[in-house]
Amino acid sequence: MDASELAAVLEHGENISVEFKRCGVQPEADAFETVCSFNNRFGGSIYLGVLDDGTVEGVNRSQATAIERNLVNVVGNPKLFNVAPAIETERIEYDGRLVIRVWVPAGPAVVSFKHVIYDRVADVDRRITSETQIAQMHIRKQNHFSEQRVYRYLKPSDFRFDLLPRVRKLAALKTPGHPWAEMDDMELMRSADLYGVNYDTGEEGFNLAAVMLLGKDEVISRIAPAYKTDVIVRRENLDRYDDRLIVTTNLIEAQAQISEFAKRYLPDRFMLEGDQTVSPRDIIIRELVSNLMIHREFVSPYPAKFLILNDGIHTENASKAIFQGQLAITSFKPVSKNPFIAKFFRNIGLADELGSGMRNLYKYSKPYSGKDPVLDDGDVFEAFVPVRWVEGDVAAGDLSVHSKDEHNQDETANDPSEQINDPDGTVNGTVNGTVNGTVNGTVNGTVNGLTERERSLLNLIGDNPSLTYRQAASALGVSYNTIWRALQTMKGNGLITREGSDRRGTWRILTPSQPSRE
Structure with missing residues (x-):
């Protein structure tokens, strides 16, 4: 030098x-x-x-x-x-x-x-x-792909060969006349490099890639005991979660389960691409989920995560990186972490050529949210795609599929016509349902400068100071986010204040022109 x-x-x-x-x-x-x-x-x-x-x-x-x-x-x-x-x-x-x-x-x-x-x-x-960090460092030092590790005592009965008809169908849809359509099960496994010889050791048999793609759940749990993907929606209950899905099954079914779960909670918007209408949301989900399936280190104790938060989608997975830091689309040089698994996903149409995932995230994140994604590689690969929530978008609390946690501490999304109970026992009354789009109880018209929604909210708070955001959303027939914004605006304008926590506190009306009730 x-x-x-x-x-x-x-x-x-x-x-x-x-x-x-x-x-x-x-x-x-x-x-x-x-x-x-x-x-x-x-x-x-x-x-x-x-x-x-x-x-x-x-x-x-x-x-x-x-x-x-x-x-x-x-x-x-x-x-x-x-x-x-x-x-x-x-x-x-x-x-x-x-x-x-x-x-x-x-x-x-x-x-x-x-x-x-x-x-x-x-x-x-x-x-x-920490032992986890040390384990990740040892994984990084390995000079071979862990997916190629052969388990010579595995038998065909340890695999979900009942999934292979679906695999053949997907491969034929992706590539008409695909050779897998004419192969028997073991021929397909060999063709996909899921059964063969490890030339480092001379061992012959099914490898780790085969286990992760098609293994029975009990076989996966024994060979990769730390393997799981934790899918969490956390937009309202920030201490715990609004909904959760833990996936420990094979990668083919895991990809479908995570994708369908994510679609229930993310707003869908469409854009015109040429003369066709496409869904940026579906493409973003496909790329993020495929990355979790393909480019992770399965022998690592670090679990994969798919998080839907108020600022957007976050994913995390253990990686065997050759680069540390934020990835830029202009200088990104893709390296396959699991080439056998990646090739399998490409054959069945769930992934494209190496590097296309990052290009698609940059291409579709902007029309979806107005912002670029952020991707960081290292021992843990982290991806973030912003989400722009607008009034009318799907919110976790508004979905009928919303599930309680194991302690039954989540509030439930009730039908507006039903009595709404506070699980904490702090509500002494009920929020009346809506009839023909109006709220029971009227607001005195002498309250000037308030919107109809603000008057309705004041009326609800007067009836029930322990009113929750979701109860108000159910009563007025709008989304949770709409109510949250309205109440924050009313707080900022000095109409109301919140005493205590969001979960256990109460509302107090501050305006002297408190609405009257008939």
Whole structure:
């Protein structure tokens, strides 16, 4: 490296593979923490004699040999490093000062320094202490695809071959005349690389990809006990959830279950693409769910998540990443995490070519929400697609499929004509149902400057100070979000106030022109 190359590094600053360190007569302990973290991540360069802000201070030339010797001695000391990382040093002349570059390649083993494991996250050396994080690091160090692991004692009876007629049908719909249509079950499994030889070990049999795609539930639970996808809707009950689905079945059925669940809770909007109408929501769900199925590390203890929150859709899944940080569509270079599973999904039309998922998310997120998605790769891959909720959109509390949790603490979405009970026992009365779109009880017309909805809400609160958002939404026949916005506006305008929590508190009317009742 010459001075011009170093200048470019200094300009860009520290990152996941670049670290600046001041250095006196010998490197400080934090330099060796960085050696450890670089070895455990993707490798990197430490520049001794450079301050954190990129200012070149240089090292003492008379101490350069001693510094390099100290680096070699410390990394080779088994009392300090459990495994000796490989390092190389290079001297760089820069503006009359000497900088020592220490290059640390990624190593095949998980390394600790002074019995502490460090990992590189952005420009920080982070201590790793949890068993889950350490397990993920070991997974990252594997130099093969875990989906190819062969289980030679698995038999055809351990699989859901009853799903193969559906697989053949989907493959034929995707590609007319697909060869799978004429194959028997075992021929199809071999063609899909789900049964074969692991040339690393010489073992022959069904592999992990076969188990995850077509295994019976009890077989999956024994081979991948941590495997599950947790699908949660959390838009009203922020402490728990509004609805939840836990999926532990094979990937083919899991893909359908998660997709249908998500469609019930996300608003659908259509756009014209050429002369055809398409649903951005369905395409976004397809890409996010397919990513959870295809590009995850199934031997990791980290469960996958599909979350529908007030700001949008969040997904998380364990990954075996070669890149750490936010992905950009302009520089993204896709790498298949599970090529056998990905190929299977492409054959049955549930995924397209590598990299198309990210392009589709960017393409359809903008018309769906007005914003771009955010994708972060690392030991855990995280995706976020914003959702723009508008009046009339489906809300979790408005759906008849809304389910109570195991403690029966969720409120239920009741029919407006039925009596509405507060599960906490705080409501002493009931909210009357609506008749022909009007609320029982009238508001005195002398209350000026209020909308009809605000007058109706004041009337409901007067009847029942413990009124909940969902009760009000049911009584007025509108969505939960509409009521939430209306009540927040009324609070901001000084008409009402909330005393206590949203769940157990009560409303109090502040306006002197309190509505009267006939």
